[in-house]
Amino acid sequence: MGRAPCCSKVGLYRGPWTAKEDTLLKKYIRVHGEGNWRSLPKKAGLLRCGKSCRLRWLNYLRPDIKRGNITPDEDDLIIRLHALLGNKWSLIAGRLPGRTDNEIKNYWNTHLSKKLRSQGTDPNTHKKLSESVQELKIRTSNSIKKLKQKSKANEETEKPKIHYPKPIRFTSLSSFSMSRNGNFDWTTASGTSGHEGDRRGFGTDAVDVVPWPNLEDEGIGNGNGNEVGFRISDDQDQDFVNGSDLECLSDILTCSTSLEKLYEEYLQLLKAEEDQIEYLDSFAESLLI
């Protein structure tokens, strides 16, 4: 249950601080020191709430504040610390003398997150965006392989059926993103490719591909519980029993061979990074002590 906002009191100023207010605040703190923010405004002759005074002092008036000109070294440090600590701006600021949490937060939101994105890195997870996409592609091809096997089995046991093409509903792989907690963001996955006109990869065939977060249930996942992939929805399985569907799949499966190679390389990279992650973990612990 939240308390009433302290700045809603009638008669208190809000918005940008004037030079006069700054002077009053600095003068008061120089004499009496920081703290007692609740009573400070009254004593200092300011018509501001204590929170506002505290913020103004910590983020702007404090004498030891460095302003602007964040160096490439600081850039790098912020990125590394963010990778370790997440949005713990005060902790990050604590490692950067003269920088405030607010400044770092703003700098992150306006500069660094864009910089990382432009480098193909997810600013929330610090993982390569292409890796996320690659993983999804691999899982898709695995799903299709399974489906192909299933279709073959069906062919052997059932008479061929004629199925008319249905409009495709295939979500664009390139539009996935990772959320802060490491899950994929499916809300962005429909978008432009969700309409009937977009039939990339599957020709005119009817495939309804839906998010499939529980790959482990099918023995496909690697057991870490964080995987997301595709499955072809059950009610569409029958659409794959005719030959034309499988022809379309062959292109994808050819592609999946090279994806398997890429996946091998990816696993090797992961292995190589394990040592580095171990080092970073111990570094993070040292920061939090």
Add this chain to the structure above:
DNA sequence: AAATCGGACAACCGCGACATT
């Protein structure tokens, strides 16, 4: 020259943690 847009950053707000009564 005016309008619009977008980046940068200061300031606000809600809430949780902790301290005090």
Add this chain to the structure above:
DNA sequence: CAATGTCGCGGTTGTCCGATT
């Protein structure tokens, strides 16, 4: 132990200002 007060944090909003149309 519960109620209340204070502080600090992180997310969001508002405003300023330069660039672009």
